[in-house]
Amino acid sequence: MSGPLVVLGASGDVAAAAATLPVQVVHVRLPGAPRPVDATAVAYDVDYQHPPAFLPFVDEALAPLAPTAVVSLTELGLEPASAAAERLGVTGVPRQAVRDTRDKLRMRRLLDRAAPHLNPPYAPGDAPPDVVGALFTGNAAVVAKPVAGTGSLAVSLLRRPEDLPDSRRNPGTMLERYVPGREFSVEALSGGGRHRMLGIAEKRTSPDGFVELAHLMPPPGLTEADRRRVERAVAELLDAVGLVDGPSHTEVKLGEDGRVTVIETHNRPGGDGIADLVRLTTGIDWRRAALGWAVGERLPAAVKQPGFPEAGTAAGPAPVAGPREAAGPPRDGAAAARGVRRAAAAAPVEGAPPVAAAATVFLTAPPGRVTAVSPPPGLSGSARVVTWEVQVEPGDPVQPLRSSADRLGMALITAPGGPDACAAAVADLLARPAVTTCPDDAPPDPSRP
Template identity: 35%
Template sequence: MTAFAAPLPAPASAEGDQPPRPADPRPAVLVLGGGTRLPAALREHGVYVVYGGTTEEFTPAHHRACDEAWLLAEGDEENWVRRAVALHREVPFRRVVTVRERFLTVAARIGDALGLEGNPLDTVLALKDKCAMRQRIDRQGAADAVRARVMHTPAEVDAFVTRVGLPVVLKPRDGAGSEGITILRDAGDLDAARHAVAARPGALLAEEFLDGPEFSVETFSHDGHHRLLAVTEKFTGDGAVEVGHVVPARVGPAAYTQLEDATRRFLDAMGLVEGPAHTEIILTSNGPRIVESHNRPGGDGIVDLVRHVTGLDIRDLLAARTAGLPLPGPAADRAGAAATWFLTADPGVATEVSGWDSASRQPGVVTVAPGVEPGQTVTPLRSSDDRCGSVTAVADTADEALERARAALSFVTVRTEAAPAHPENLDGGEPR
């Protein structure tokens, strides 16, 4: 395992051979993972930024955006916490912040160990573990609680289905990016579910199926007050994988109020007091039901959709709050709506990828993000990582933004061919 902590721009030295740290009057903040917008904004606010992350993710742009870097190869959370506590002795941190899913619990554990301000550790752990989240809501007797149970044995799959009826959702209790979500629609799906539970006892959560349009509510909290920034309308493909988003959601005032109220109640129940949150909700015929929530900005570029429409970047709000400054106001150049649509393709080896330049020149397009190159393998759509790229467009209305994003994506072609079978597997034997 490699590690270093060195002032920048001086080159990083090996662990145990660090140069003396310069005296610096600025308050220090540890930023774990993510891009450069948050650390750069913190520096602009007079903060001494220590970036913590992995060696693979640290780029020249990160080098320019922070004052000091602390990098580790992949390791367990205990190692991250232990090393952060040691570093705190030399650079006392005011806060530990992150906008990356993989670092949410690490940041909370470091903050808890050092007695720093921020969301309570048990809140962050409950948001990360969907079972703990459900149990907390159940204990409070919420009328809109979703029926759910962790699956320990195959027999529990049948018992849960008997209790709530089909369809049923089976998903990892700590998953992200729509990965591993299975919808059990009929009796023929149960055998595979039993095998999945047998292979991973205690790791999968069964939930009642929620029927209705899906949304996410983007918020920023401070001192326990939850500021609603936007409601995102979401579109899903096979296996509940998201294939599109638009801000603002196309809902009427009554539905908007329902989504807002449900989010505030949920965040209060979870004990969230600081920072961004991304709360996913399905608006059923019986009202809104919480799917899950995260104490970070929404992924899939939702943070940028919110910025285009509201003029507010959640990372800038977090930087100002962390630095103890007033929250910034909205930028003047705002769009009426913004939408992202994702490209999917048939599984196989990509033989042709074309049209991204043409897509980028279409009306309203602000971003194109190619996701696959010739020679790479396109996998079946089972998680967000299986998509092949995206287009983001802005317009006066949500309908027009969606139409522009989809129309631009129609210029992109991804052709695939079935991957050749390994010669050693043609006889059905194990690979050598």
């Protein structure tokens, strides 16, 4: 009998997916985290982000269990999981590959060697002034972001070299020339160096272009040729960073000229409910697949869907080989922390056939104080809201929208009418004030109780 699967930092949804695997599951969670609902799972509380506490735990508690694999699907658990797997000599994502995906500067330098056409002009924050200035050539804008950041936190758009503050002129900052175009994220599962693309989502972002407001799967109007360009770029990237096994979530820009530019990648599924979009549009439980590869689970067949026109067989989306082979919050965590209220909506039926398109849409409002929260709205056509989560209530403060953490809730919608119908429903939902606010210094509205 094989040993257990060790999972670090599982959210409620990930723990539920792990419970469906035909192996014993051992959860390692941060102290104070909610206990997994699976009563059969073993759970340990340890600060896996603190090596002096975690590594002795690996030796003393995990090693005697003789686990088959150690994995994580949460950003801050990726490196500890790879370190534990390496220490135990069991299946896991190689530590170097994890580091090379989490560190954006290292990723850029690897692409410089293997696939430079996927990089924009870039430089570390402590580069000489002439190097930084060259990024602004032709009145180009430059994006400044943390080398190891997530969630659109501390990302800013610079118009001139002088806009870069002294506090960010350091090696912890990455500077990249801003690339216009449509932005997509790609979910892939790799095995033995072959990369199977499970879904492509298109983003809708805030006016500054950095905070994600919606994800649409599959993207409306994405041609087969452009889809292939995007998939090929993702395969080249995964080869460059050495991610040969396991899940990945990669963000790219597609320019009007057909050029694909990599934004960043992670060796985990995407957040923001993207795993639900994969499940709704393909029938594949992405969370389960992202765990199950490590214990020998084969990816189930997917159905044909718009955006994967060549996958019209039971085999689903075809694996994409990289060039070398061809030649030869988290939503759940945030919800738990903020006491999310889930309003009644038309919940998706488990085991229902895939839909033609689906999307996650995020609720926002001007800064101030919440005065009202709307119930789930009706949508035009066949689109419907299947999940409606609101993280605020009247009286709560609302901060300016600077990162994903400032969003106020999420809606999950399905659109049997296809990608264009889905895009129309998303636009409709984004235009509605689901959360109403007033400035903190505004007098109260006497018409409201």
